[in-house]
Amino acid sequence: MNKVLMKGNEAIALAAIKAGCKCFFGYPITPQNEIPAFMSEELPKINGSFVQAESEVAAINMVYGAGGCGVRVMTSSSSPGIALKQEGISYLAGAEIPCFIVSVGRGGPGLGGIQPAQSDYFQATRGGGNGDYKVPVVAPNSIQEAIDWTYKAFDMADEYRTPVMMLIDGLIGQMMEPVSFENQSCKEFDRSGWATTGTKGKRDPHIINSLYLEPRDLEIHCLKLQAKFDLIRQKEVAWEEHNLEGAEIVAVAYGITSRIVKNSIEKLKEKGIKMGLIRPITLNPFPVEAFSNLPRSVKSLISIEMSLGQMVEDVKLASCGKYPVDFFGRTGGVIPTPEEIVNYIEKLVKEGK
Numbered sequence: 001m002n003k004v005l006m007k008g009n010e011a012i013a014l015a016a017i018k019a020g021c022k023c024f025f026g027y028p029i030t031p032q033n034e035i036p037a038f039m040s041e042e043l044p045k046i047n048g049s050f051v052q053a054e055s056e057v058a059a060i061n062m063v064y065g066a067g068g069c070g071v072r073v074m075t076s077s078s079s080p081g082i083a084l085k086q087e088g089i090s091y092l093a094g095a096e097i098p099c100f101i102v103s104v105g106r107g108g109p110g111l112g113g114i115q116p117a118q119s120d121y122f123q124a125t126r127g128g129g130n131g132d133y134k135v136p137v138v139a140p141n142s143i144q145e146a147i148d149w150t151y152k153a154f155d156m157a158d159e160y161r162t163p164v165m166m167l168i169d170g171l172i173g174q175m176m177e178p179v180s181f182e183n184q185s186c187k188e189f190d191r192s193g194w195a196t197t198g199t200k201g202k203r204d205p206h207i208i209n210s211l212y213l214e215p216r217d218l219e220i221h222c223l224k225l226q227a228k229f230d231l232i233r234q235k236e237v238a239w240e241e242h243n244l245e246g247a248e249i250v251a252v253a254y255g256i257t258s259r260i261v262k263n264s265i266e267k268l269k270e271k272g273i274k275m276g277l278i279r280p281i282t283l284n285p286f287p288v289e290a291f292s293n294l295p296r297s298v299k300s301l302i303s304i305e306m307s308l309g310q311m312v313e314d315v316k317l318a319s320c321g322k323y324p325v326d327f328f329g330r331t332g333g334v335i336p337t338p339e340e341i342v343n344y345i346e347k348l349v350k351e352g353k
Contacts, residue, residue, distance in 0.1 A: 001180045001182055002180060002182065003178040003179060003180045004178065004179060004180075005176055005177070005178050005179075006143065006176060006177070006178075006179050007034055007143075007173075007174065007175070007176050008143045008146060008168070008172045008173045008174060008175055008176075008177070009031075009032055009033075009034035009035045009038070009076075009104065009173045009174070010034050010035070010038045011143050011146065011147050011179050012035060012076075012102060012146050012147065012150055012166070012173075013034070013035045013038035013039050013042070014038065014042070014147075014181070015146070015147040015150035015151060015181065015184075016039075016074050016100065016150055016154070017039075017042055017043065017046065017048070018151075018181060018184065019072070019150055019151045019154045019155075019184075019186050020072045020154065020186055021043075021048070021072045021073065021074050021100070021154065022043070022046070022047075022048040022049065022066075022071050022072055022073070023043075023048060023049045023050075023051075023062075023063075023066040023071050023072075023073040023074075024036065024039040024043055024048070024049070024050050024051075024073070024074055024075065024076075025050075025051050025053055025058075025059040025060075025062035025063050025066070025073070025075050026039075026052065026053065026056075026059050026075050026076055026077065027052065027053050027054075027055055027056045027058075027059050027077065027081060028052070029056075029077055029078045029080065029081045030078065030106070030114040030170075031078060031104055031106060031114055031116070031170035031173050031174055032076050032077060032078050032102065032104035032170075032173055034173070034174075035076040035102060035104075035173075036050070036052065036076065040052070049066075055084070056077055056081045056082075056084035056085050057084055057085070057087070057088065059075050059077075059085070060075060060084075060085040060087075060088030060089065060092070061088050061091075063075050063088070063092065063097075063099050063101075064088060064091060064092055064095070064097060067092065067097040067098055067099045068095070068097050068195070068196050068208045069195055069196055069197060070191035070194075070195030070196075070197060072098075072100075072154055072158075073099050073100070074099060074100035074101065074102065075099070075100075075101055075102070076101070076102035076103070076104065077101075077102075077103065077104075078103070078104045078105065078106050078170070079103070079105055079106050079112065079117075079119075079120050079123070080110070080111060080112075082101075082103045082120065082123060082124075083123065083128060085101070086123075086127065086128035086129040087129055087130070088129075089101065089127065089129050089135060089163055089165075090127070090129025090130050090131055090133055090210075091129075091210055092163045093129070093133040093134075093135055093162060093163055093225065094131065094133060094210025094221075094225070095208050095209060095210040096161040096162065096194075096208075096225075097161070097163070097208065098154075098157035098158045098160075098161050098162060098163070098164075099157060099163050099164075100150070100153050100154055100157055100163075100164055100166070101135075101163055101164070101165045101166070102165075102166045102168070103120060103123075103124060103165055103166065103167050103168070104168055104169070104170055104172075104173040105117050105118060105119065105120045105167065105168065105169045105170060106170050106333065107119060107331065107332045107333030107334075108331075108332055108333070112332075112333075113332065113333045114170065114333075115170060115332075115333025115334075115335075116169035116170035116171035116172075116173075116174075116256070116306065116333060116335065117169055117170070117306050117307065117331065117332065117333050118169055118254070118255060118257065118305050118306040118307045118310070119306070119307040119308070119310065119331060120167065121167070121283065121305070121307060121310035121311055122310050124137045124165055124167045124283065124284065125137055125283050125284040125286070125314075131222070132222045132225070132226065133225060134225075134226075134229045134284060135162065135163050135164065135165050135284065136153075136156060136160075136162065136164045136165070136229075136232055136236065136282065136284060136285070137164075137165045137166075137167050137282065137283040137284040138152075138153060138164070138165070138166050138167070138238075138281060138282055138283070139166070139167045139168065139254045139255045139280065139281060139282075139283050140166070140168065140172070140255070140281070141172075141254065141255050141256060141258045141259055141279065141281075142172070142177060142259070143172065143175070143176075143177040143179050144177065144179045144180070145281075146166065146168060146172065147179055147181065147184075148184070149166060149281075150166070151184050151185075151186055153166060154186060155186055155187045155189075156232070156236060158187070158189040158191075159187070159189065160228055160231070160232055161194070161228075162228065162229075162232075167255070167283060168255060168256075169255055169256055169306060170333075171256045171335065172255065172256055193206075194206055194208070196208055229285070232285060233285040236282060236285070237282050237285050237286075237287050237288075237289065238281035238282045238287065239278060239279060239280050239281050239282070239287035239289075239290045240258075240277075240278075240279040240281060241276070241277070241278060241279075241290065242262060242265070242276060242277040242278075242279065243265050243274075243275070243276040243277060244276035244277075244278075244294065244295055244298075245276075245295060246274050246295065246297050247274045247275055247276030247295060247297060247298055248273075248274050248275070248297055248298060248299045248300075249273070249274070249275040249276070249298075249299065249300055249301070249302060249345060249348070249349075250275070250276045250277065250278055250294060250298050250300075250301050250302075250323075251264075251265075251275055251276070251277050251278070251301075251302050251303075251304050251341075252277075252278050252279075252280070252301060252302070252303045252304070252311065252315050253277065253279060253303070253304040253305065254279055254280045254281070254283060254305075254311070255306075256306075256335075257304055257305060257306055257336065258277060258279040260304075260335070260336060260337070260338055260341065261277055261304055261338075261341060262277060263338040264338040264341040264342050264345070265277060267338055267339070267342045268342055268345060268346075271342070271346065273345060273346070273349055274297070275345060276298075278290045278291070280311075283311075283314075286314045286317075286318060287318070288317075288318040290318070291315075291318045291319045291320075291322075294323075298323065299323070300323050300324045300325070300326060300348075301315055301319055301323045301324070301325045301326070302325070302326040302327065302328060302345070302348070303315045303325065303326070303327050303328075303329075304327075304328050304329065304336070304341060305327075305328075305329040306329060306330055306331065306334075306335065306336065307329055307331055308329060308331050309327040309329055312325060312327050326348060328340075328341060328344045
């Protein structure tokens with residue numbers, strides 16, 4: 001397999017083009033700037049369109065327009081920028097427009113800092129837009145996996161007619177790893193039944209809309225969107241299990257933090273402490289099934305995050321109160337070390353938790 005060394009952001013951008021993305025609309029913000037920079041150079045070479053919009057709000061509404069025409073389209077941003085896009089994401093979900101959104105997380109509320117963090121978990125999985133809507137969210141833990149899920153995300157967006165978000169932290173966006181684009185393919189989708197491509201006098205117009213003034217009509221539409229997400233929950237949930245056999249403590253971690261946890265697991269083995277890992281790959285829907293058949297040896301769970309514990313409540317809900325759930329995290333752009341995690345787990349074991 002031929003591999004090439006690439007930065008995470010650029011690899012995602014190239015994967016998107018190879019997956020058929022023809023339009024990109026965005027606005028610069030660290031630490032995702034390599035994505036629009038790459039798109040600005042490469043999309044024109046395939047007769048695609050790149051627009052640096054005047055704002056994040058403008059960019060997400062351009063996504064609405066291109067996606068409504070049936071074009072494979074994406075945008076990317078970082079924490080404050082995604083916050084500005086939330087109203088548009090709500091519109092996209094309500095109007096059932098497929099698109100791909102990459103959120104490259106940075107630390108802190110407000111402008112915060114530019115260092116990597118996972119403090120946008122709530123923003124991504126709960127959504128800051130209005131109304132009853134849910135957006136599928138995937139969280140790869142390597143650049144290769146980000147490439148693989150870029151292809152899958154475009155297919156998922158088209159299959160279910162929904163925005164799909166990829167949530168990574170700035171470390172995955174900025175680091176470099178050897179990756180391959182071989183053995184990748186995308187599905188073909190018929191958009192003729194809904195895309196606004198012009199009637200050419202041969203059919204009635206297609207209307208793309210999220211406005212329903214009659215309450216019962218709107219209720220029917222919201223229930224339709226919920227049924228679609230329920231189907232995604234049945235068919236698309238993904239997670240990884242690591243070292244669960246005989247584990248007494250199970251860590252729950254996603255993205256780059258899960259790789260740090262794996263190093264901690266090896267160090268804990270040397271100390272006679274058995275810890276396993278559940279790594280959610282889809283954060284929304286959350287992989288509840290992963291917690292239903294844990295080994296009898298498991299005594300407790302611990303959510304390990306680069307945040308102040310935003311995933312903890314999902315871990316508690318998924319485990320149905322069967323286990324105590326602890327938390328360890330760093331925030332503000334501080335990356336936890338394997339040694340810090342090991343020391344914290346040792347402390348828990350000594351306290352009998």
